[in-house]
Amino acid sequence: MDDETRARLRRTRHVTTPWSDDRTLGLGGTRLHELLDRWADGYDWDLHERRVGALPWVTVPAGDTDLRVIHQRSADPDAPVVVLLHGWPDSVLRFERVLPLLTDLHVVVPALPGFPFAAPLTTTGMSANRIAGTVANALDELGYPRYTVSGGDVGGTVAEILAGEHPDRVAALHLTNVAPRRALTADPATLAPDAAAYLGRTAQWFRAEGGYIAEQSTRPNTLAVALGDSPAGLLAWIVEKLQAWSDESAFTADDLLTWVTAYWVTGTIGTSFATYVEPVVLADRIDTPTVLSVFPRDTKPEPRSYAEAFLNVVDYVEHGAGGHFAAWEQPQAYARDVHLAVVRGGES
Numbered sequence: 001m002d003d004e005t006r007a008r009l010r011r012t013r014h015v016t017t018p019w020s021d022d023r024t025l026g027l028g029g030t031r032l033h034e035l036l037d038r039w040a041d042g043y044d045w046d047l048h049e050r051r052v053g054a055l056p057w058v059t060v061p062a063g064d065t066d067l068r069v070i071h072q073r074s075a076d077p078d079a080p081v082v083v084l085l086h087g088w089p090d091s092v093l094r095f096e097r098v099l100p101l102l103t104d105l106h107v108v109v110p111a112l113p114g115f116p117f118a119a120p121l122t123t124t125g126m127s128a129n130r131i132a133g134t135v136a137n138a139l140d141e142l143g144y145p146r147y148t149v150s151g152g153d154v155g156g157t158v159a160e161i162l163a164g165e166h167p168d169r170v171a172a173l174h175l176t177n178v179a180p181r182r183a184l185t186a187d188p189a190t191l192a193p194d195a196a197a198y199l200g201r202t203a204q205w206f207r208a209e210g211g212y213i214a215e216q217s218t219r220p221n222t223l224a225v226a227l228g229d230s231p232a233g234l235l236a237w238i239v240e241k242l243q244a245w246s247d248e249s250a251f252t253a254d255d256l257l258t259w260v261t262a263y264w265v266t267g268t269i270g271t272s273f274a275t276y277v278e279p280v281v282l283a284d285r286i287d288t289p290t291v292l293s294v295f296p297r298d299t300k301p302e303p304r305s306y307a308e309a310f311l312n313v314v315d316y317v318e319h320g321a322g323g324h325f326a327a328w329e330q331p332q333a334y335a336r337d338v339h340l341a342v343v344r345g346g347e348s
Helices: 003-010 029-040 045-053 128-142 154-165 193-209 211-218 220-228 231-244 253-266 271-277 304-308 331-344
Strands: 057-062 065-072 081-085 106-110 147-151 170-175 286-294 311-318
Touching: 003 029, 003 231, 029 231, 029 253, 045 253, 057 128, 065 128, 081 128, 081 154, 106 128, 128 154, 147 154, 147 331, 154 170, 154 286, 170 331, 193 304, 211 220, 211 271, 220 231, 220 271, 231 253, 286 304, 286 331, 304 311, 311 331
Parallel strands: 081 106, 081 147, 147 170, 170 286, 286 311
Antiparallel strands: 057 065, 065 106
């Protein structure tokens, strides 16, 4: 990390409110100051950058853009293929801890366009549908005609689109959530009682916790300036989510700073809003065999009946710990469910 950024951090204008240490109202106060101090003096980005850079990266032509992916090959040339798709506000780092547990598979982890470590965007309108097409093109280029797709958040939406548009290629899905956009159009009258009740809880969550979605989807240019020019602002915006959506001990201070620094040094916070801004088209129902992993600290864990309204859920796996970043928080459990999905897809 360059000296100019460290100098900015040391000059941070600390802003207080009457609620600075109330974590239910956002990141602030003592925790924010601790992280900013560590980021300015003592945090070693170069160490983490070397570790990330040592992963097996390749750049793959994918239609009108390139796709940078981590391509971890199995020693078995005939091993099944798994695609891991990250979400927001993270990156491929979400899967760093699960990669060593999937060495029996060919694993492809795309840096989604507009996110940290991705190839520079050469086109506008990078919707989840367009990202799905880019990923499909890249997998063709890699010589993988059939694969299991695993993901959550934005990556889960992209996974559903891939399965809907390419049922001949996607053998199985492994998801940690149903695409959130479905809750905006679902008709409660067509759902089972507990699924309809879930829609009510989801609407309450959007009212209480979804302010960031409203801002990122309606005023991305304004927000990008605020976060892209202020490391302190970027840290507060992202760390709030990382902490609120995960188990208490999921991230060390340096973990948090690494995930935030990935956005800062690549300048991608503004482009990462694209999937919030651009419209999404989802198939009404997807028949691909689906393993749904439910983690209690995730933002909106779905009941099985709700997921079954849209997906062919063959396994509904409830876990006792973990949250929105489950592959990072509970890598062993996540890897087991990935392997289960491979089996359900008939790829093992």
